Amino acid sequence: MNTTFKTMDPSKKYRPYPQIDLPNRRWPNNVLTKAPIWLSTDLRDGNQSLIDPMDIDKKLKMFDLLVQIGYKEIEIGFPSASQIEFDFVRKLIEEKRIPDDVTIQALTQARTDLINRTVESLVGAKNAIVHVYNATSPLFREVVYNKTKAETVEIAVKGIQDIKAALAALPADVCAQTQWRLEYSPETFSMTELEFSKEICEAVMSEWGATPDNKVILNLPTTIEVATPNVFADQIEWMHTHLANRESAIISVHPHNDRGTGTACSELAILAGADRVEGCLFGNGERTGNVCLVNLAINLWSQGIDPEVDYSNINEVIRIAEECTQLPVGARHPWAGELVFTAFSGSHQDAIKKGLTRQKDREAAADGDTIMWEVPYLPIDPADLGRSYEAVIRVNAQSGKGGMAYLLERDYDLTLPRLLQVEVARAVQVLADDTGRELSSEQIHEVFVEEFIERKTPVEYIDHTISHHTGVETLRAQIKVNGEDRVIEGRGNGPLSAFVQALNASLGTKFSVGHYSEHDIHSDQAGENAQAACYVQVAHADFSPAYGVGIHENIVTASLIAVVSGINRSGVVAIES
Numbered sequence: 001m002n003t004t005f006k007t008m009d010p011s012k013k014y015r016p017y018p019q020i021d022l023p024n025r026r027w028p029n030n031v032l033t034k035a036p037i038w039l040s041t042d043l044r045d046g047n048q049s050l051i052d053p054m055d056i057d058k059k060l061k062m063f064d065l066l067v068q069i070g071y072k073e074i075e076i077g078f079p080s081a082s083q084i085e086f087d088f089v090r091k092l093i094e095e096k097r098i099p100d101d102v103t104i105q106a107l108t109q110a111r112t113d114l115i116n117r118t119v120e121s122l123v124g125a126k127n128a129i130v131h132v133y134n135a136t137s138p139l140f141r142e143v144v145y146n147k148t149k150a151e152t153v154e155i156a157v158k159g160i161q162d163i164k165a166a167l168a169a170l171p172a173d174v175c176a177q178t179q180w181r182l183e184y185s186p187e188t189f190s191m192t193e194l195e196f197s198k199e200i201c202e203a204v205m206s207e208w209g210a211t212p213d214n215k216v217i218l219n220l221p222t223t224i225e226v227a228t229p230n231v232f233a234d235q236i237e238w239m240h241t242h243l244a245n246r247e248s249a250i251i252s253v254h255p256h257n258d259r260g261t262g263t264a265c266s267e268l269a270i271l272a273g274a275d276r277v278e279g280c281l282f283g284n285g286e287r288t289g290n291v292c293l294v295n296l297a298i299n300l301w302s303q304g305i306d307p308e309v310d311y312s313n314i315n316e317v318i319r320i321a322e323e324c325t326q327l328p329v330g331a332r333h334p335w336a337g338e339l340v341f342t343a344f345s346g347s348h349q350d351a352i353k354k355g356l357t358r359q360k361d362r363e364a365a366a367d368g369d370t371i372m373w374e375v376p377y378l379p380i381d382p383a384d385l386g387r388s389y390e391a392v393i394r395v396n397a398q399s400g401k402g403g404m405a406y407l408l409e410r411d412y413d414l415t416l417p418r419l420l421q422v423e424v425a426r427a428v429q430v431l432a433d434d435t436g437r438e439l440s441s442e443q444i445h446e447v448f449v450e451e452f453i454e455r456k457t458p459v460e461y462i463d464h465t466i467s468h469h470t471g472v473e474t475l476r477a478q479i480k481v482n483g484e485d486r487v488i489e490g491r492g493n494g495p496l497s498a499f500v501q502a503l504n505a506s507l508g509t510k511f512s513v514g515h516y517s518e519h520d521i522h523s524d525q526a527g528e529n530a531q532a533a534c535y536v537q538v539a540h541a542d543f544s545p546a547y548g549v550g551i552h553e554n555i556v557t558a559s560l561i562a563v564v565s566g567i568n569r570s571g572v573v574a575i576e577s
Contacts (some may be wrong), residue, residue, distance in 0.1 A: 017227035020194070020234035027233050027272035035300055035308045037276035039252065040066045040293060041075040042321075043088075044107055046284040048078065050325055058324040059088050060097070065320045066281075067102060070309040075105040075131065075278070079121035080114040089121040103127035105183065110134045110159030119166040128178050129217065132159045133185035136200055137192040153200050156184065160207040182208050183217035183252070190222040194238050202244050210248035218243075219278065221254035222265055229261045233268035240273025252276035255291040257283060262291035263334075267299070281321045282329050282336060298335040302380045311335075313386040341382045341392050343403065344438075350402025351376035352392060353409075404428050407441040408448060413521045417535050420452075420547045427451045452549040453561070455568040458482045459507075461561050466495055473498050477560070481507070495556045496536075499563060511567060514539040515547075518555060534558035538566035546570040 042062055047053050054062065059077075066074050079086040089106060092098050104125055108118040110132050122128040134155045141147050147155070163182065167175055184204045186197050201218050210216040220239060222232055232255075240251060253274045255265040266277050279285075283292035294317070297307035311317060314336055318329050331339045343349045355375035362371050373381050382389060389410065405421040408414040416424060428447050432439055462485075464477040475498035476489045490502025496513060504511055514537040521531045532555040539545045548565025550558035 017231060020231060020238060022234045022238055025234060025237055025272075027237050027268060030271040032267065032270060032300065032303065032305060034305060035297075036270050036274065037073065037250065037252070038071055038293065038297075038309060039073040039075060039105065039276060039278040040071045040280065041254070041278050041290065042066065042280045042284060044075040044077050044105075045254075045278075045286065045290055046280040046325065049284060049286045049289075050327070052326060054324055056084070056088055056091065060091075061320060062324045063092065063097070065317065065324075067099060069311065069317065072101060073103045073105060073129070073276075075107060078107045080108050080117035086117070086121050093122070093124045098125060100126055103129055103179075103181070105129035105131050107131045107133070110155050110162075112158075112162045115159060115162040116166050119163065119170075122178065123170065123174060125178050127181075129181045129183050130163050131183040131185065131217075131219070132156075132163060133187045133219075134159065135188050136186040136197065137188035139191060140188050149196055149199075153203050156186075156200050157203050157207050160184070160204055164208075181215075181217065183219055185219040185221055185254070187221065188223045189220040190232060190235065191224065191226055194235060194242075198239060198242055198244075201239070201249075205245055205249060210245060212247050215248050215250050217250045217252050217276065219252040219254050219276075220274075221278075222256050222258075222262070223254075225256055225258035225261065225265070228259075229264035229268050232265045233272040236269045236274050237272035250275045252278055254278040256285065257288040257291060260288070262289070263295050263299070266291045266296055281317065282327075282333060284321075284325055284327060292334070294336055295334045298380070298385070301384070311385055315386055335380075335385065341378060341387060343377060343392065347402075348377050349406060352378060353402045353406040356389070356392075356406075404444050407444055411441040412445055414448075414533055415519055417515060417517050417537075417547075419515065419537065420535055420549075423547050424448055424452070448549075452547065452565060452569070453551060455548065455565045456480075457568060459503075459564050459567055461564045464495075464499070464557070464560060466498075466556070475499050475502060477502060479503075479506075479564070496559050496563065499560050500538075503563070503567065509567075510541050511538050511563075511570075512540075513537070513563070514545050516559070518559070521551070532558045534562045536562035536566050538563060538570055540570055543571040 043059055063074065063076065076092065077085040077088055079089045092104065098104060104127070106118050106122055108114045108130065115132065118130060122130070134152065135144060136152055141149070141152055160182070167180060184201065186192060186200055189197055205216045208216050220236060236251065236253065240246065243249060251274045253266060253269040255262040277291065277296060279291035279293040279296065280289065281293055283289040294311060297309050298311060300307040318336060322328055329336050331337045334340065343352055352375060355378070359373070359375050382392065404425055405416045408416060428439065428444050431443065431447055458481055460480040462478040462480060464475055467474045471493070472491050473493065473495055474489065474491050475495050476487065477499060479486050479488060486506060488502040488506040490498040490505060492498035492501050500511055500513060503509065516536050518532055518534045521533055531551055531553050534550045534555065535547060536559060537545050537547045546566050546569040548562040548567070548569060550561030550565065552558040552561060
C-alpha cells in the first residue's frame with residue numbers, strides 16, 4: 001500500500017493559517033491558578049449534534065446531572081428552533097427545577113422573531129442569559145451571507161436592540177423577576193480578522209451599555225479549528241489587551257475539536273486572558289465535538305487546582321451521559337475511559353506496583369495526614385474519580401512479572417519475592433501466549449497454584465513431627481516418592497534445615513535453601529481461617545534454582561510444602577526409590 005500522497009501537492013490546495021503579530025505575548029509565561037467560569041452546552045450544542053436528539057425526559061436527566069456536578073451556567077437549548085425546545089425551557093422554569101445559584105442560557109440567531117421567542121421562553125427565570133450570534137469571518141460574510149463588514153456589524157447591533165426591545169415590552173414586574181444578561185458570539189471568530197472582531201464586539205458592548213456591574217459575555221469561539229493552539233492563544237490575548245472597556249466584558253471561549261486540540265486551545269486561552277470556557281461532557285458536539293469539560297476539569301485537579309465541579313463519581317456521570325446521548329465514552333478517553341488507568345505492559349505494571357506499595361507505606365506513616373500522590377504512570381489517584389484499583393493492572397501476553405504479582409497480591413494477599421515473580425511470569429506467559437487474550441486474576445492464580453503449590457511429583461509431603469534436644473531439632477516426616485511411602489528423619493538447627501537434611505539423605509540429592517520468606521495471609525474479621533504463605537527457593541549443584549510455595553495454617557508445615565514444591569520444580573524428573 002502506498003503510504004504517501006504523491007499525486008497532489010497540498011500547498012496547491014491548502015494554505016497555512018497566518019500567525020498573529022504579537023511580539024510581546026505574555027501567555028507562555030502565565031500559569032493556571034484557578035478554574036474558569038464554566039458553561040455546559042450539552043443541552044444545546046451537544047443536543048443538536050445527536051443523531052436522535054434528547055427528548056424531554058432525557059434533557060431533564062441531563063440538566064439534573066449538570067447541576068449535581070456543579071455547573072452554575074447551563075445553555076439549555078435553542079427555544080426558537082422548535083416547540084420541544086421551547087417547552088423544555090418553560091418546564092424548567094414553571095416547575096422550579098432551576099436552583100437559585102444556577103443561570104440558564106438560551107441561544108438565538110440575530111433575528112427579531114427568534115429573539116422575541118427566546119426572551120418569551122426565559123420569562124420567570126431568576127437568572128437568564130440571552131445568547132445571540134452572527135457569523136463574522138470573511139468566508140462566511142462573502143460565501144454564506146453575502147454581507148459587507150458594515151452590514152455584519154449592523155446585524156449584530158440590531159440583534160442587541162431587538163433584545164432590549166423584547167425586554168422593554170415585558171411588564172415591568174415580570175421583567176424584574178429575572179436578572180437578564182447578554183452573551184454575544186462573533187461566530188467563526190477563529191477565522192475572523194482581529195481588528196474586525198474587536199470592532200463588532202465593541203459595537204455590541206456599547207449598544208448593550210456594558211459596565212463592570214453589567215458585563216457582556218463575549219464568546220470568542222473556535223467555531224472551526226483552523227490553526228495550532230498557540231495561534232488561538234495569540235488571538236485571545238490580542239483581544240484581551242486591545243478590547244476597549246475590557247473590564248466590562250467576560251471573555252468566553254467555545255473551542256471545537258476539528259484538529260483534536262480543543263483542550264489545548266482552552267487551556268492556552270485561559271492563560272491568554274479568557275475568563276470562561278464553554279463545552280460538553282466527554283466532548284460531544286458538532287463534527288469532532290466541543291472541548292471536553294470533564295477533561296479540562298480533571299486536568300486542573302491533577303495540578304492541585306480545585307475545578308469547582310465534582311467528578312468524584314465519574315462512572316455515574318458516564319452512565320447518565322451515555323444514556324442521554326446514546327454516544328459511548330471511548331475506552332481511551334482522557335481520565336474517563338475504561339482503560340485509561342490500565343497498564344498491560346510489564347515494565348509499566350512493575351512501576352505501578354512499586355509506586356502503589358510505596359504510596360501505601362507513606363500514607364500509613366503520615367498518620368492520617370494527606371500526602372502528595374506519587375505513583376508512576378498514574379498522574380492522579382483513580383479513587384479520586386470513584387474508580388477502584390481493579391482495572392489498574394491487567395495481564396495479557398505483553399505483560400510481565402509486576403502485573404501478575406500485583407494481581408496476586410491484590411486479590412489473594414500473596415506478596416511474592418522478586419525472583420519468584422520472574423518464575424511466575426514465565427509460567428503465566430505460556431497461558432497468555434496460548435490464549436492470545438487478557439487473563440483474569442483467577443486464571444493467573446490457577447496457574448500459580450498448579451505450578452508452585454500443587455507440585456506433588458515425584459515427591460509429596462504427607463506429615464511430620466518435631467522433637468527438640470539441646471539446641472538441635474529432629475524432624476521425622478512422612479513423604480511419598482514416586483507414589484511410594486517413605487519415612488525420613490533429619491537433624492538441624494531448625495525444622496527447615498532438618499527437613500532438607502532428611503530429604504537429601506533419603507533421595508541422594510544435594511539440595512539447599514537459597515532464599516526464604518514468609519507472611520501471613522489476612523484472615524476474615526473473626527480471625528478464623530488464618531494462613532501463612534511461605535516462599536522457598538531451593539538450590540542444587542546439578543540443577544537451576546527453583547521456587548516452591550506452601551500455604552498452610554501452620555508456618556512450619558507451609559515451609560516444608562514449599563521445599564517439596566521447589567524440589568519438584570527444580571528439574572529433577574525422576575528420583576530413584
